[in-house]
Amino acid sequence: MNPVNYLYLAALLFTIGATGVLIRRNAIVVFMCIELMLNACNLALVAFSRMHGNLDGQIIAFFTMVVAAAEVVVGLAIIVSLFRSRHSASVDDASLMKL
Amino acid sequence: MSTLAAYATSTGEAVQFWILGTVAVVGALCTVLMRRAVHSALCLAATMIVLAVFYLANGAYFLGVVQIVVYTGAIMMLFLFVVMLVGVTAADSLKETIKGQRWLAALCGLGFGVLLVAGIGNAALRNFNGLGAANTARGGNVEGLAALIFTRYVFAFEITGVLLITAAVGAMVLTHRERTERARTQRELAEQRVREGKHLPPLPAPGVYARHNAVDIAGLLPDGTPSELTVSRTLRERGQVRDVSREAMEDLKALEQRSEERLGRDRAEHDRDGQEATR
Numbered sequence: 143m144n145p146v147n148y149l150y151l152a153a154l155l156f157t158i159g160a161t162g163v164l165i166r167r168n169a170i171v172v173f174m175c176i177e178l179m180l181n182a183c184n185l186a187l188v189a190f191s192r193m194h195g196n197l198d199g200q201i202i203a204f205f206t207m208v209v210a211a212a213e214v215v216v217g218l219a220i221i222v223s224l225f226r227s228r229h230s231a232s233v234d235d236a237s238l239m240k241l
Numbered sequence: 242m243s244t245l246a247a248y249a250t251s252t253g254e255a256v257q258f259w260i261l262g263t264v265a266v267v268g269a270l271c272t273v274l275m276r277r278a279v280h281s282a283l284c285l286a287a288t289m290i291v292l293a294v295f296y297l298a299n300g301a302y303f304l305g306v307v308q309i310v311v312y313t314g315a316i317m318m319l320f321l322f323v324v325m326l327v328g329v330t331a332a333d334s335l336k337e338t339i340k341g342q343r344w345l346a347a348l349c350g351l352g353f354g355v356l357l358v359a360g361i362g363n364a365a366l367r368n369f370n371g372l373g374a375a376n377t378a379r380g381g382n383v384e385g386l387a388a389l390i391f392t393r394y395v396f397a398f399e400i401t402g403v404l405l406i407t408a409a410v411g412a413m414v415l416t417h418r419e420r421t422e423r424a425r426t427q428r429e430l431a432e433q434r435v436r437e438g439k440h441l442p443p444l445p446a447p448g449v450y451a452r453h454n455a456v457d458i459a460g461l462l463p464d465g466t467p468s469e470l471t472v473s474r475t476l477r478e479r480g481q482v483r484d485v486s487r488e489a490m491e492d493l494k495a496l497e498q499r500s501e502e503r504l505g506r507d508r509a510e511h512d513r514d515g516q517e518a519t520r
Contacts, residue, residue, distance in 0.1 A: 174282060177316065209401070215412045
């Protein structure tokens with residue numbers, strides 16, 4: 143097997159995640175699709191790291207994970223506060239800047 | 242790694258890739274297509290575990306373990322936590338607000354995927370070095386990563402620390418709610434309850450007069466209809482209440498019939514005994 147297949151898999155997962163962001167309306171599921179896209183990028187970075195024979199790609203994937211963790215914390219807090227004010231987790235209902 | 246291994250991986254890795262890759266893609270598709278957010282979260286967790294295995298297979302041992310600990314352990318559990326807090330009552334509406342948006346989105350996704358795959362296919366990815374040398378240069382994968390993080394990427398590392406602290410503070414600010422009025426005491430709550438006169442005694446328990454006493458089975462009123470009050474509101478809104486009233490009524494009927502038969506037989510025997518005794 144050619145290790146480039148990992149890149150194809152990453153591209154496929156990224157595409158599925160992007161399509162999910164466009165299709166779904168539940169804010170939590172949209173957020174999960176964003177996580178899927180981040181994970182696909184990480185897979186591509188790790189595959190590139192192996193391809194080039196140095197560890198920089200893994201470092202960047204590691205930083206991506208840290209940023210993803212911070213992003214999840216803030217994003218879920220925003221979803222929870224949105225749900226409190228609008229009693230809905232749908233992204234269609236959050237169409238105004240303030241209630 | 243030898244130059245032969247530069248262009249192809251072992252058969253074992255190929256088998257692993259094709260099997261687990263299928264699982265990952267199916268998990269990703271289920272994340273997008275599942276109706277309930279809980280199922281989406283579980284499918285995404287499965288995909289992330291598969292990705293962790295792929296990291297391990299690619300020689301990124303540290304990242305593989307971090308992926309399991311951070312993503313499936315922390316982030317997905319945080320997701321599940323919020324889903325339980327928020328998404329249980331929030332059903333995803335299937336009505337399209339923009340006409341044809343779903344098909345257009347799928348078409349866009351397809352085009353994007355084709356572009357990405359074509360780009361990768363056209364890229365010149367000839368040399369494939371493998372991580373063997375890089376992983377053993379400083380005695381291991383973790384040591385190599387540590388050497389890079391604390392020398393070349395030390396400023397980025399410090400800034401991620403700042404980012405994490407900011408995120409933690411931001412989450413607290415966003416979810417914190419200042420209490421504006423005084424908390425009501427138990428006496429005031431009790432008085433309000435009496436004044437409203439809605440339901441003074443504790444709510445009836447589930448499963449009473451039904452055959453089961455599981456919490457998702459509504460208790461039956463004396464006339465055999467299920468009582469809404471007996472089941473938790475969350476279960477009711479999720480639509481997970483099991484109705485056994487009809488089954489219970491049929492069972493009751495069967496029981497009555499059986500007891501009637503037995504009683505009839507007993508009575509007949511008793512009558513016969515009585516006749517023999519008088520004889």
